[in-house]
Amino acid sequence: MTQERTTSQEKQGAAASLLNGFAVLEALATSSRPQLGVTEISAIVDLHKSTVSRMLTGLAEAGYVERDESTGRYRLGLGMIGLAGPLLAELDIRRVAAPYLEELTDTTGETSAIAIWNGAEGVVVEQYASPHQVKHSASIGTRYHRFASSSVRVFLATLPDEEVERLLSPDGSIQFDGSLEEARAALAEVREAGVAINDGGTTVEEYGVSAPVHDYRGEIAGCLTASAPRTRVQHLGTQEKLMEAVLETAAMITARLGGREGARG
Structure with a gap:
């Protein structure tokens, strides 16, 4: 029973992470500004900055967002074109x-x-x-x-x-x-x-x-x-x-x- 509960919780957590990731992408896609910082995205999606930062790191590795090294801000990446x-x-x-x-x-x-x-x-x-x-x-x-x-x-x-x-x-x-x-x-x-x-x-x-x-x-x-x-x-x-x-x-x-x-x- 404990194992089933753990599996269910893991699935719910994965679904929540996926939805949060979409929220981050949507924030970047709908912003009137070309780039957004972690703090700005955190405020838009109502998630802790550390959570947003981890998501952005993963999305950047996949090519869905890009980080401007000079400003530390993010924008949508070319990987989105593939989708x-x-x-x-x-x-x-x-x-x-x-x-x-x-x-x-x-x-x-x-x-x-x-x-x-x-x-x-x-x-x-x-x-x-x-x-x-x-x-x-x-x-x-x-x-x-x-x-x-x-x-x-x-x-x-x-x-x-x-x-x-x-x-x-x-x-x-x-x-x-x-x-x-x-x-x-x-x-x-x-x-x-x-x-x-x-x-x-x-x-x-x-x-x-x-x-x-x-x-x-x-x-x-x-x-x-x-x-x-x-x-x-x-x-x-x-x-x-x-x-x-x-x-x-x-x-x-x-x-x-x-x-x-x-x-x-």
Whole structure:
């Protein structure tokens, strides 16, 4: 019983320390002054100076705050960018891509969507639905983890070979029934063409075209996809039209992000 009580107290203490650490970071983030001293932060967060000092030391070691040696005051560190970067990128690409998605859907008559890579799968962060009654929809939050998905192959085509091998392994996050050699060949085709096509690979009735969107570093920021019922695409013969529209729109979003094509396509 004593051991259980001790464990519970340790958990409560860890949670309190975490919240206090967030309070210190928030004090620095919301201050009108570029730097704050230990005494000032202590007054803002209502914690003893020794506690604040210990927290700042730990946060500085992690790179989340920086100490000005000349003044002894603290400011937020560059490590915070690593935490906020993925969220900022998601928000930025959604805002930038939205009008282009609408334009792409108006041009093609099919659903358009933008997805980001979370390290294990593609996640839709914005979409514009087709006006047709029969359509393929990709609601915000939809996750793609099958190799047959055109967006998944676009993302995988930008990753190092060893990372692709890990993701396609039995313990990996991407579902794939073929061999590693087949996967490598398919991804090489995506890099060469700059586009991936799902022609009934995920479901017999789905047709999708995906192309990468790049940021200012030339790295992939997201994946643009136009998806449609396969029978309609085949009946109207719009495969080429969809591919050209997706490539053109992806290039416009990339340009709007200040981006350039990545080295690996």
